[in-house]
Amino acid sequence: MRFLVTGGAGFIGSAVCRQLLMNGAERVVVVDNLTLTPAIFTVGHNQQ
Numbered sequence: 001m002r003f004l005v006t007g008g009a010g011f012i013g014s015a016v017c018r019q020l021l022m023n024g025a026e027r028v029v030v031v032d033n034l035t036l037t038p039a040i041f042t043v044g045h046n047q048q
């Protein structure tokens with residue numbers, strides 16, 4: 001299954017992304033304007 005996470009670079013959004021990927025999501029796409037948080041660096045970037 002594929003997912004679109006808005007605010008995915010933030011605190012809650014990045015945790016949602018990690019959980020989705022750990023639970024077998026085929027693809028997780030993040031939409032985030034990167035205005036508020038550096039948390040994107042904790043998400044990882046090697047997933048397809």
Ligand SMILES: NC(=O)c1ccc[n+]([C@@H]2O[C@H](COP(=O)([O-])OP(=O)(O)OC[C@H]3O[C@@H](n4cnc5c(N)ncnc54)[C@H](O)[C@@H]3O)[C@@H](O)[C@H]2O)c1
Nearest residue numbers: 006007008009010011012013031032033034035036037039
């Ligand atoms: N280390 C910590 O404990 C920590 C860190 C951050 C937040 N928090 C807490 O988490 C809660 C909030 O977390 P959150 O994930 O909702 O907020 P957040 O600020 O962490 O994430 C929101 C994300 O939405 C993005 N965003 C905002 N407006 C946007 C727009 N118009 N288009 C695209 N992206 C947009 C921001 O760039 C950001 O990445 C609060 O209770 C806060 O106190 C805790």
